[in-house]
Amino acid sequence: MITSKEELREYIAADNAWYCPSGAKEKIAAAIVCYPQRELKRYLYFLRKQEYYINTARGNKVKGLLGLYYERRKNLLGIRLGIEIGPNCFGKGLCIYHGGSIIVNTAVRAGENCSLHGGNCIGNKGYRGAVPRLGSNVDIGYGAVLIGDIQIADNTVIGANSLVNHSFAEPGSKIAGIPAKKIDMYQE
Template sequence: MITSKTELKEYITADNTWYCPISFKEKFIAIIAHYPARQLKRYLYFLRKQEFYINTANGSKIIGFLGIYYERRKNALGEKLGIDISPNCFGKGLQIYHTGIVVNAAVRAGENCALHGGNCIGNNGLTEDVPRLGNHVDIGYGAIIIGDISIADNTVIGANALVNRSFEEPGSKLVGVPAKRIN
């Protein structure tokens, strides 16, 4: 949870480690060509600003309004990109590589998680319970994680895997429907 400007800066810096244009020319081309990676970076920026302002409002209407302002910007861009991530779900270092991502508002994930796109992380439709993800969880394209489950640190979830039970062993590799651990 972001509760200070220092933490906000840390989160934004950590989120942007995967996207670093090196030169002014590359940055300029990214803006003019409307690169998707730049739009994903903007989405993460708006998400972190929204988190900061809603976590620090403490009844202040002006700061609360800023939270709503960044929520609106995030949601407008999210509609175009097909991304729906609620505030305070992910720790710092979140990486989003492609679009089509839906994350339940109650999900809690650790630091340095990667979403490769086409992901759904939420409840199973029978209960309101949602997954808890550790640090350094890499979620492949099209992977779905549902139900009241826990995923350990340093876990890699393969493309199109359906994870519907807990995997508590750190460093697991999960593939298949339903997901199974492989060596």
């Protein structure tokens, strides 16, 4: 949870660690051509600014309005990108590789350095409010769905198009399938 300007800078820097073009030519090209990575970077920037202002408002009307302003900018860009992530869901270092149908319930809590590859849904089962809790360094493959009152341990890799509907408490697990189960990455 972002509670200071210093933390805001840390979160933004960690989120953008792999998005940053290296030179002036690349930055200009990204702005002109409107690379998807640039738009994803902007989305994460608006998300973090929204988090900062809603977490630090404490009755301050200016900060409250700034929180709404950044929420609106995030939501408008999110509609174009197909991304819906509520504030304070992910720790710093969130990486979104592709836009398109990423939906995260606002009650979800995840650790640092998580990756979303697109086409993800992380939320409840529809009849209960319980949502997944994710550890740090969780990599969620394209099209993976995580639903219900489950816990995913640190350093877990979730395969593409997996349906995760029960907990995986062992750190460093590789899981895949419908429903997801632990797999050995080196099977022939």
